[in-house]
Amino acid sequence: MSRFFTIIAIFILAALASSCAKQSSPMGGPKDEDPPVLLSTDPENNQTNLSPNEINLLFNEFVALDNPTKQIIITPKIKTDEVQFLANKNRINIKLNQDLEENTTYVFNFQKSIQDITEKNPAENVKLVFSTGDYIDSLTISGRVAYVQPRKEREMKDILVGLYQESDTTDLFTASPYYIAQADTAGKFEITNIKAGQFRLYAWHDENNSLKAEYRSEAHGFYPEVIDIQQNMEGFHINIFRADLSDLKVNRSSPIGKNFDIVLSKAPITYEIQHPETGKKLFSRLNDRTIRLYHTELSNDSTEVTLSLKDSVGFSIDTTLYAKFEESDRRQEALEIKANSGLSFVQNLRAELTFNKPIAHINFDSLMVRFDTAGIIPIEPKHIYFTDSTKFTKAILELTIPDSLTFETYKVYIGDSSVIDVEGIANKDKLEANYKKLKQDRLADGVSGSVNTDERPILIQLLNKKDEIVKELYLEDTNTFEFNRIEATDYKLRAIIDRNRNRRWDPGNFRKNTQPEPIYFFYDSETKSQEFILRAGWTLTDILLEKRKDSGYYPDTSTTETTTELKEIDTFELPEFNTDPRK
Numbered sequence: 001m002s003r004f005f006t007i008i009a010i011f012i013l014a015a016l017a018s019s020c021a022k023q024s025s026p027m028g029g030p031k032d033e034d035p036p037v038l039l040s041t042d043p044e045n046n047q048t049n050l051s052p053n054e055i056n057l058l059f060n061e062f063v064a065l066d067n068p069t070k071q072i073i074i075t076p077k078i079k080t081d082e083v084q085f086l087a088n089k090n091r092i093n094i095k096l097n098q099d100l101e102e103n104t105t106y107v108f109n110f111q112k113s114i115q116d117i118t119e120k121n122p123a124e125n126v127k128l129v130f131s132t133g134d135y136i137d138s139l140t141i142s143g144r145v146a147y148v149q150p151r152k153e154r155e156m157k158d159i160l161v162g163l164y165q166e167s168d169t170t171d172l173f174t175a176s177p178y179y180i181a182q183a184d185t186a187g188k189f190e191i192t193n194i195k196a197g198q199f200r201l202y203a204w205h206d207e208n209n210s211l212k213a214e215y216r217s218e219a220h221g222f223y224p225e226v227i228d229i230q231q232n233m234e235g236f237h238i239n240i241f242r243a244d245l246s247d248l249k250v251n252r253s254s255p256i257g258k259n260f261d262i263v264l265s266k267a268p269i270t271y272e273i274q275h276p277e278t279g280k281k282l283f284s285r286l287n288d289r290t291i292r293l294y295h296t297e298l299s300n301d302s303t304e305v306t307l308s309l310k311d312s313v314g315f316s317i318d319t320t321l322y323a324k325f326e327e328s329d330r331r332q333e334a335l336e337i338k339a340n341s342g343l344s345f346v347q348n349l350r351a352e353l354t355f356n357k358p359i360a361h362i363n364f365d366s367l368m369v370r371f372d373t374a375g376i377i378p379i380e381p382k383h384i385y386f387t388d389s390t391k392f393t394k395a396i397l398e399l400t401i402p403d404s405l406t407f408e409t410y411k412v413y414i415g416d417s418s419v420i421d422v423e424g425i426a427n428k429d430k431l432e433a434n435y436k437k438l439k440q441d442r443l444a445d446g447v448s449g450s451v452n453t454d455e456r457p458i459l460i461q462l463l464n465k466k467d468e469i470v471k472e473l474y475l476e477d478t479n480t481f482e483f484n485r486i487e488a489t490d491y492k493l494r495a496i497i498d499r500n501r502n503r504r505w506d507p508g509n510f511r512k513n514t515q516p517e518p519i520y521f522f523y524d525s526e527t528k529s530q531e532f533i534l535r536a537g538w539t540l541t542d543i544l545l546e547k548r549k550d551s552g553y554y555p556d557t558s559t560t561e562t563t564t565e566l567k568e569i570d571t572f573e574l575p576e577f578n579t580d581p582r583k
């Protein structure tokens with residue numbers, strides 16, 4: 001053989017050798033639908049009296065690891081940032097790189113992290129248990145996680161449940177738990193191989209894969225009492241909810257132009273300014289996290305004000321500060337007016353007007369309701385009232401449209417320069433907002449029903465398809481409700497158990513060990529939907545809103561039809577709703 005062909009042969013053999021050494025999917029052949037099968041482990045499953053430095057798993061085919069730091073759940077907790085995961089041909093190697101606790105049972109739950117390299121079929125039910133002591137801890141707790149606000153998505157994802165030792169100073173916001181498990185898509189969970197002791201139980205939606213909850217943004221929940229685990233326990237129920245648990249405080253305050261701004265750490269749900277001239281010479285408005293104070297007389301002077309704040313989770317503060325008002329050539333903010341245009345009504349037109357600044361005067365000569373090119377209904381002072389007599393930033397316009405008028409569209413008109421704010425600035429632009437009067441043949445007679453609870457009061461709300469509140473009732477002495485003469489369309493119903501009587505829904509507060517107020521809602525078990533159709537001329541009666549579980553321990557969980565329905569309806573979500581009791 002010539003030297004040239006010898007060199008070619010060497011290159012071909014080298015290429016073949018390299019191809020054989022590379023771990024890759026074979027070409028051709030039938031599709032691999034079988035998951036990898038675990039052949040052996042080192043250490044062996046349920047082995048005792050050992051503290052391994054590494055763990056090895058052997059499978060019947062080549063495997064790969066999919067996101068092991070998230071998928072592989074190890075309990076009790078270890079320093080996962082020091083663990084090394086490696087897939088090599090048909091073996092999985094885990095180097096722990098740390099000492100394990102004495103007399104402790106460890107569980108490695110691999111979930112769907114181990115897959116074959118051809119079709120990514122995950123190995124099933126791969127779990128390794130061993131103990132550094134003489135025996136395997138075998139206690140188990142189980143239960144279910146549900147959202148307080150029902151979800152549209154049926155499947156739950158990235159829901160973790162954790163046990164923290166009562167003696168531990170950490171919690172679900174500060175560190176990963178001692179024992180941890182992942183809930184399945186129905187919210188069911190089971191934590192196994194627990195050592196007897198006292199623990200606290202939490203659940204959360206781990207969106208960022210940190211193995212702990214983010215107190216500002218991630219949904220979370222908790223069992224309110226310490227659990228003494230001495231035997232297997234079934235029937236825990238944890239409701240999770242979103243709540244911003246960050247501190248409520250004044251970040252800074254300073255003059256801004258002729259006014260005075262108070263910047264908060266987060267938006268409050270309510271605030272009050274206590275001052276002898278509040279609503280007379282001293283006014284305020286809230287814009288997200290900033291409260292702006294206006295004074296109609298003070299200039300280059302300051303005055304003491306007391307500020308009372310409360311946020312959505314019940315944190316409140318009272319603080320006193322000096323508001324200074326200075327002369328300034330800074331351009332004043334323009335006055336803007338907005339309205340809830342586009343709504344329908346039966347006979348009483350109701351419009352909500354919001355202003356970006358407190359209002360001092362309204363010229364009613366330029367306010368009217370138009371119903372054709374020439375027809376108008378004058379708006380008079382008796383038709384408008386402000387929802388807060390000290391802030392003057394939101395007004396309600398209520399006006400009865402005579403039955404003799406058969407037009408469909410009515411336009412609320414506010415002319416330019418007809419509204420004056422406390423700084424003497426008039427609105428530059430006119431406002432036109434349309435409202436539709438419903439015809440009699442588009443009306444349903446009504447809908448009525450009850451809420452399956454003995455608790456009072458109940459805030460019952462009728463929602464449209466956009467989850468906007470159409471009507472609401474506040475039930476203090478009954479659990480029955482009725483909405484009459486409403487538009488024939490699709491609706492939803494929900495009931496808020498207003499335990500603190502503030503006429504809005506309140507989330508729980510982990511810091512105060514308070515649970516969220518319950519939300520019950522109508523659910524049609526036949527259509528699997530929250531929506532129901534109300535047709536013109538129809539009356540829908542006997543609507544029932546079923547009770548749902550609070551977070552708690554229910555060891556005798558029933559398997560009746562009612563419980564089955566609860567399991568289904570707990571997997572829907574309504575968007576965040578307005579918590580202002582005046583809306």
